[in-house]
Amino acid sequence: MMKKFFILLLLLLCDFCFLTAQSKFLIHNKHKTDKISFKLINNLVVIPVEVNGVELSFILDTGVSKPFIFNNIYDSLKIKNTEKIFIRGLGEGEPIEALKSSNNIFKIGDAIKLNQDLYAIKELGLNFAPRLGVLVNGIIGLDLFRDFIVEINYSSKFIKLTEPTYYIYKNCKRCERFNLEFYNDKPYINAQVSLKSKKIPVKLLIDSGGSDSLWLFEDDSLGIISGDNFFRDFLGHGLSGSVYGKRGKAESFSLKSFTLKKTNVAYPDANSVFFAKKVKYRNGSIAGNILKRFNIIVDYRDSLITLKKNKYFKEKFNYNKSGxxxxxxxxxxxxxxxxxxxxxxxxxxxxxxxxxxxxxxxxxxxxxxxxxxxxxxxxxxxxxxxxxxxxxxxxxxxxxxxxxxxxxxxxxxxxxxxxxxxxxxxxxxxxxxxxxxxxxxxxxxx
The missing domain is CATH 2.30.42.10 (PDZ domain)
Structure with a gap:
């Protein structure tokens, strides 16, 4: 009888461990790593994601802390256990209404999570798909980067997910490795920008969900100013509305030994980034048009990011000349x-x-x-x-x-x-x- 009880207890403990483990993403293969192809659309990484058995496309965004979907697919996912919340993003508009749902099943390649929170945006006009020209159903970020070491190979268009305990770093003489800093679960990197012949150290949010190059918050005391060589333009669309500001050029932008010349830089209007500027010492964002010039290893476990130049590195920075x-x-x-x-x-x-x-x-x-x-x-x-x-x-x-x-x-x-x-x-x-x-x-x- 004791033997039977012991076996039953062991099975229950195993089930408990499995359910507990599935509160995070796990790779369900023996190698504990998986490679997933993606589409590079307007400098954004668009990956296939299966939610509650429905195949969707999500933007991989280091700048978001929770995954969310747009309202046009909400009903097809049969989401339950919802509560109403309000969230704010870039833009001058008011916070927008969303529905928070728990216990959703997410599958990305061989990576599965059984208890994933999900936010459904109810705003009818908020959908990035029309501006990208491809079907995009949502955005995911922190949950994936927190559970895996994520390699983003922009040149070959695949991401590789590996459980941290199984990841082995390779020697790379042409790589640069940086320490990451985290604020509100979002990664920041230290870099240097040259404006009017002045080299200025900057702390930037790593924003793979932005298609632009470099956003800087103007600050006279630091010398971060647009000067006279700029034009006003639409910069992008955030959760809280459209973002406008100035476009110009930086003389150079450096990440340790990697230097990019005549980099595009945008200076968003202060009202559009009012809440973003509340992060102490933040000077702006580094986005897709710079990130795509590197193959990247993102390691949240050890707060590291590794960059290696790829075929896009020398691509000329350009901008929309039509308006x-x-x-x-x-x-x-x-x-x-x-x-x-x-x-x-x-x-x-x-x-x-x-x-x-x-x-x-x-x-x-x-x-x-x-x-x-x-x-x-x-x-x-x-x-x-x-x-x-x-x-x-x-x-x-x-x-x-x-x-x-x-x-x-x-x-x-x-x-x-x-x-x-x-x-x-x-x-x-x-x-x-x-x-x-x-x-x-x-x-x-x-």
């Missing part, structure tokens, strides 16, 4: 032509040479198809596009003779980052009218 920001704006009917061939029987005496036979005739037919529509959602004041007469809400029909529905959103946006003086020809639809506009890309920075 246009586009977003996916539903679907529109497009007339598509398809070539086809038919046989025409020719009776004797009716052909040109009076010989009967068969004539092959090539023609074309068309069909109406639903294709993605792209609309102007932001238009910089006094930009080349605005001066040409374009307006917010205009639907792009074609760009430089190419039908917009044949292009991905990021392909179109890339054209706006072209060389100064390049001519952009747009055919647009406005109030059911088709209009044509031309303008040249303009360099606003000296």
């Amino acid at each position: 246009i920001e586009l977003a996916h704006d539903g679907l529109r009917f497009v007339k598509e032509y398809e070539p086809f061939m038919y046989r025409l029987n020719i009776k004797e005496g009716n052909s040109i040479n009076n010989k009967g036979g068969i004539k092959l005739v090539f023609d074309k037919k068309y069909k109406m198809s639903l294709k993605p529509a792209y609309a102007i959602v932001e238009l910089r004041k006094d930009s080349p596009a605005e001066k040409a007469g374009l307006k917010k809400g205009d639907i792009i029909i074609s760009i430089n003779g190419k039908s917009s529905h044949l292009l991905k959103l990021q392909q179109i946006m890339t054209m706006f980052y072209g060389n100064t003086g390049k001519i952009i020809k747009l055919k647009i639809e406005r109030n059911k009218q088709i209009l044509n506009y031309n303008f040249k890309l303009e360099n606003l920075l000296k």
Whole structure:
């Protein structure tokens, strides 16, 4: 009887240990590591995530402490045990309402967590997918980085998750390793920026969920100022609304021995980052357009991050010279032509040479198809596009003779980052009218 009781107790203890362990992510394979491919969209890492058995796409974001989803998929996940909360992010708007849910099952490759908190954003207008041009359902950060050592290979587009006790560091002579500091569970790194020939040490949030390069909070006492060489622009969309500010160039940006020249830098308006600036000694953020230039090992356990230059390191920093920001704006009917061939029987005496036979005739037919529509959602004041007469809400029909529905959103946006003086020809639809506009890309920075 004692033996039977001991076995039963042992089984119960094992079950308890398993359930306790599943309060964090675990790799369910013998190697305790797994590699997951990702999409690099506008400098953002988009990974496949399965939530409660539903396959989704999440942005991997070091700048968020809890995963959240957008309201458009809330019902399909059959979320229970919810409570209403309010959260705040970047932007000048008010805190937004969200539903907190517990006991959700998350699966990323072979990594599984059985008791994951999840936040569902109820704001109808808050969805980053239209601006990225690909389906994105949510964002995840801290939970993954806290439980694993995470390698982000931007050049080969995969992340590698390894349970910390199984990770072995390799010698890397071309790497630089940095100590991380944490505030509110978010990682910060020390770097150096050169402005007006002055080298300034800065403490920056590592924000892989931002597509920009470098954000700095202006501070006259530290010499962090935009000077006269800037232009005002839309900088991004945060949880609490749109963020606007100045865009300029830093002479250089350094992470120990790694130095990037003529780096893009943005100075967000103070109201948009009021709460972000409350972190003591924080000077800004380092985001995707810098991070993607390295292959990275993130180790929250030992508060370390390792960087190694990759193929993107020498890529020139550029910016949108048109003044246009586009977003996916539903679907529109497009007339598509398809070539086809038919046989025409020719009776004797009716052909040109009076010989009967068969004539092959090539023609074309068309069909109406639903294709993605792209609309102007932001238009910089006094930009080349605005001066040409374009307006917010205009639907792009074609760009430089190419039908917009044949292009991905990021392909179109890339054209706006072209060389100064390049001519952009747009055919647009406005109030059911088709209009044509031309303008040249303009360099606003000296």
